[in-house]
Amino acid sequence: MKRLIGNKNALECIKRNAKYWTFKINENLEVEMNIGGQTKLIKPEEVSAQILMKLIQSAENVVCKPIKNIVLTVPAYFDEDQKKATIKAAEIAGLHVLDLISEPSAAAYAYGFDQQRFSDTNLLVFDLGGGTLDVVIVKVKDGIFNVVAIGGDTLLGGRDFDNALMDYFVDIIEKKYEKKITENVKIMQKLLKECINLKHMLTATEDAK
Numbered sequence: 001m002k003r004l005i006g007n008k009n010a011l012e013c014i015k016r017n018a019k020y021w022t023f024k025i026n027e028n029l030e031v032e033m034n035i036g037g038q039t040k041l042i043k044p045e046e047v048s049a050q051i052l053m054k055l056i057q058s059a060e061n062v063v064c065k066p067i068k069n070i071v072l073t074v075p076a077y078f079d080e081d082q083k084k085a086t087i088k089a090a091e092i093a094g095l096h097v098l099d100l101i102s103e104p105s106a107a108a109y110a111y112g113f114d115q116q117r118f119s120d121t122n123l124l125v126f127d128l129g130g131g132t133l134d135v136v137i138v139k140v141k142d143g144i145f146n147v148v149a150i151g152g153d154t155l156l157g158g159r160d161f162d163n164a165l166m167d168y169f170v171d172i173i174e175k176k177y178e179k180k181i182t183e184n185v186k187i188m189q190k191l192l193k194e195c196i197n198l199k200h201m202l203t204a205t206e207d208a209k
């Protein structure tokens, strides 16, 4: 959803990425959902709103009080439309956005780089996420972060590694069993889960089954 939300090039993104998505999305950028046996069309903003509601619920369980005001993080490369759409998602979730900060700045905060001893430091933040690779230079000055240079690939992330593994195994399975499996959502979902597990294992070991 993050690749689609407020994105002027969303259709191109769908063309490039939809191969192993286990949901359907139409040319008006509406996701087809089966809710209580009925097909409903919902916008990426509404899907993001649901995710935000779930996150807020988890956070509320920890702090034991209601949360209304939030600070959202967005990729450093997000343009105004993408930022607006993200804020809209928060509003649909009934939340008030105090501020938007960039994800690399949030990472720098999380690692304590806002402390005085890091004043006047340049950081290189390398963030290989699920959907995007962001390589960003953040300038720290008196606890304030400024993104001064952005690089990376907005269409490269862990999900592409998953897709590469899927391509590999779908081919083997279809040849071995002489059956097409790509139309079967359940099988594809199961295979995807296995591919992700395999990828995670291969981070720590030379080989995995």
Ligand SMILES: Nc1ncnc2c1ncn2[C@@H]1O[C@H](COP(=O)(O)OP(=O)(O)OP(=O)(O)O)[C@@H](O)[C@H]1O
Binding pocket: 002, 128, 129, 130, 131, 132, 133, 157, 158, 159, 196, 199, 200, 201, 203
């Ligand atoms: N041990 C691991 N080895 C390899 N990949 C991993 C490992 N643990 C997590 N990942 C992959 O990292 C990705 C998720 O990363 P992260 O949580 O940073 O993404 P995100 O912030 O949700 O995505 P994005 O920033 O692109 O929106 C997933 O593709 C996941 O499979």
Ligand SMILES: [Mg+2]
Binding pocket: 103, 127, 129, 130
């Ligand atoms: Mg991320």
